Structure formats: structure tokens, C-alpha cells
Amino acid sequence: MINAFLFDLDGVLVDTAGFHYQAWRRMANSLGFDFTHEFNETLKGVSRMDSLNRILDLGRVKLSEEQKLILAAQKNSWYLELVNQMTPADILPGVNAFLEQTKRAGIRTALGSVSKNAPLILERVGMTGLFDAVIDGTKITNSKPDPEVFLKGADELNVPAAQCIVFEDAVAGIEAAKRAGMFALGIGTPDVLTEADLVVPSLEHLTVAELLAAVDKAQG
Numbered sequence: 001m002i003n004a005f006l007f008d009l010d011g012v013l014v015d016t017a018g019f020h021y022q023a024w025r026r027m028a029n030s031l032g033f034d035f036t037h038e039f040n041e042t043l044k045g046v047s048r049m050d051s052l053n054r055i056l057d058l059g060r061v062k063l064s065e066e067q068k069l070i071l072a073a074q075k076n077s078w079y080l081e082l083v084n085q086m087t088p089a090d091i092l093p094g095v096n097a098f099l100e101q102t103k104r105a106g107i108r109t110a111l112g113s114v115s116k117n118a119p120l121i122l123e124r125v126g127m128t129g130l131f132d133a134v135i136d137g138t139k140i141t142n143s144k145p146d147p148e149v150f151l152k153g154a155d156e157l158n159v160p161a162a163q164c165i166v167f168e169d170a171v172a173g174i175e176a177a178k179r180a181g182m183f184a185l186g187i188g189t190p191d192v193l194t195e196a197d198l199v200v201p202s203l204e205h206l207t208v209a210e211l212l213a214a215v216d217k218a219q220g
């Protein structure tokens, strides 16, 4: 029995995953190196400072904590230049219809994002107030793959973990969902999201009824 859907934000509801990639690359390029799309997959769902440390390790750049904070702020301001141009047209295909079906089915919803910018993004795309609970980067101490963000979401909704489906585009997010004891729906490709219980390319061609039937079947 499924009673709650927990949605990641970046790359699931809106295409800000591409904005993070652009802004981090701009920062890496300014330090004289670059990174690939494959490496970027390992950054998804990972907090700002953890992402920065991984990128600096890749480029073998050693900096003081103070210099790191300056770089993280620079990346965030480049990222926000892109976020500030967002409108409701930036909601990913199929998301609005899927959320309407979710409400009609009486399923509770939470946002589960590691991003500290989540409230701003929700506001830009007109989604503020749409979720029964919002857990963002300001409310957690551990980023994905730690399950904290999803456990807090389920807790706020008062729904047991086994009755939750997590919607995730990140390898770290799928791991967080599994560690939380939840069904993990991957949004992307099965070769990347290998640990997901089910993978779809987007929410565009999925209905709530189809998803619930698939989960029923998977859970026997």
C-alpha cells in the first residue's frame, strides 16, 4: 500500500540539474580543468560543499576552507543567474499532470531535496505550497546518499517508509531511498540508475495508476 510520494527537485520536477552542471563546469574551467558528463552524474544529489570538494579533488586543486567558501558562493551566483530566468514553463514535461493525478488519488506529497535553493526554485516555477511537506538543504545535516532527507519527509507526512515512493534522477538519491527502506523510482536510464526498483525516462508517459500497479507487482 503506497500512501506518499517523495519528489527530488533538480532533474525530476525541473531541469536545474543542467544548470548545476553548467555552473560547476564554469568554475572548474576558471581553475583550468574540465569534467565530463559521467563525472557530473556522481555530483547529483550531493550538497554544494561536498560537490565542490569532489571537483577540486578531480582537478587536484588544494585550497583553504576560506577559499572554498568563496568558490562555492561564486558557483551559486552563476547558478542563480540561470535559476532567476526560470518560469513555470521550466517544469519538466508530464510533471503537472502527474501531480494532479497524485492529489486526486489522495496520495500525500513531499519534496526531498538537498538544495538550499529549493524554496526559490519552487517560487520561480509557481510550485510553492503544492507539497504537503518540503524538506530542503536548510533542514538536513547529511546530503544524499544519506537517507535523512527522505526519512524526514516521511516523518513530516506521518507515513511509514514502506508506504513511500521516491522519485529520483541521481545515483546518490536512489541509494538514499533504498537506505530509507522506500521504493525507488529512477527518472533517467537504467544503465546509470542501476539500483532503482524501476526506471522511466521521464514522468511524461507514466500515470499514477500505472506506477502503483508496477509497484504492486514488484512487491508481490
Ligand code: G6P
Residues within 6 Å of the ligand: 010, 017, 020, 043, 044, 045, 046, 047, 048, 051, 076, 113, 114, 115, 116, 117, 118, 137, 170
Ligand atoms: C541537489 C542537486 C545537487 C546540488 C545540491 C545542492 O541535490 O542535485 O547537484 O549540489 O542540490 O544544491 P544547492 O542549490 O544548495 O547548491
Ligand code: MG
Residues within 6 Å of the ligand: 008, 009, 010, 011, 012, 017, 044, 045, 168, 169, 170, 173
Ligand atoms: Mg536530482
